Amino acid sequence: MNDWITGAVYVLGAVIALWSLVLVVRDELAQDRTFALLAIAEVVLLVQLVVGCILLAGTDRDVSGVLFVSYLVGIALALPIGAFWSLAERTRSGTGVLAIAALTVLALEVRLADIWSGGFGA
Amino acid sequence: MRELSSGPGRMLVFVYGVFAVAATGRSAIQLGTEAGNAPFAYTLSLVAAVIYLVATTCLLLGGPTAWRVAVGACVVELVGVLSIGVLSYVDTALFPDKTVWSHFGQGYAFLPLVLPFLGLAWLRSTAPGRTGAIGA
Numbered sequence: 726m727n728d729w730i731t732g733a734v735y736v737l738g739a740v741i742a743l744w745s746l747v748l749v750v751r752d753e754l755a756q757d758r759t760f761a762l763l764a765i766a767e768v769v770l771l772v773q774l775v776v777g778c779i780l781l782a783g784t785d786r787d788v789s790g791v792l793f794v795s796y797l798v799g800i801a802l803a804l805p806i807g808a809f810w811s812l813a814e815r816t817r818s819g820t821g822v823l824a825i826a827a828l829t830v831l832a833l834e835v836r837l838a839d840i841w842s843g844g845f846g847a
Numbered sequence: 848m849r850e851l852s853s854g855p856g857r858m859l860v861f862v863y864g865v866f867a868v869a870a871t872g873r874s875a876i877q878l879g880t881e882a883g884n885a886p887f888a889y890t891l892s893l894v895a896a897v898i899y900l901v902a903t904t905c906l907l908l909g910g911p912t913a914w915r916v917a918v919g920a921c922v923v924e925l926v927g928v929l930s931i932g933v934l935s936y937v938d939t940a941l942f943p944d945k946t947v948w949s950h951f952g953q954g955y956a957f958l959p960l961v962l963p964f965l966g967l968a969w970l971r972s973t974a975p976g977r978t979g980a981i982g983a
């Protein structure tokens with residue numbers, strides 16, 4: 726996988742997770758700035774989806790295609806679903822959902838890199 | 848009675864949803880591409896997937912019936928993760944490949960072990976008949 730994209734996902738995911746957790750601790754609600762960052766992360770994840778598929782088509786590595794693409798799609802869905810689920814309830818718990826969504830992205834990204842380097846066992 | 852998917856329940860639904868998708872995807876790929884390798888382990892992955900789906904759905908639906916089904920799902924989940932956790936250490940021959948619940952959910956940061964406890968704790972505080980127990 727492209728190291729720049731992977732690195733960007735890790736950094737953005739970690740920042741969103743930490744930011745959301747700080748908001749939860751302070752009992753503040755996520756505002757436009759937080760959601761703007763989520764949008765940036767989502768753009769990176771969509772780029773990753775496209776680039777990942779292109780790389781998969783061109784690689785001669787032993788990568789499980791179905792598994793790899795399902796992770797690419799799944800990781801791109803986590804933030805939008807989390808954001809809508811969070812916005813439906815503007816409370817401390819709603820902000821907590823954002824943190825969990827960001828942590829989910831981080832966990833999936835680790836697995837994604839693992840799958841790309843040939844690891845198996847979803 | 849408090850909505851099952853509001854407050855802390857909102858976070859719980861999200862986590863259960865993630866596990867429902869993860870376990871379903873996992874068992875679908877395992878059973879679809881290499882069912883012969885470890886039929887027992889892969890069937891258990893499918894069982895786990897169904898449990899997570901049931902729990903997620905019940906939390907989303909809310910109401911007394913969904914509450915009872917959710918309790919059942921969480922208990923089965925707890926028994927499942929504990930017994931499969933023990934079994935995967937004791938009888939390694941039975942598990943040529945891993946399941947969600949192998950080694951107490953080690954591959955998923957032990958969340959499968961924590962989740963049923965969180966689920967049951969949440970259901971306990973939202974039991975039908977208990978009104979506004981936690982400052983709704």
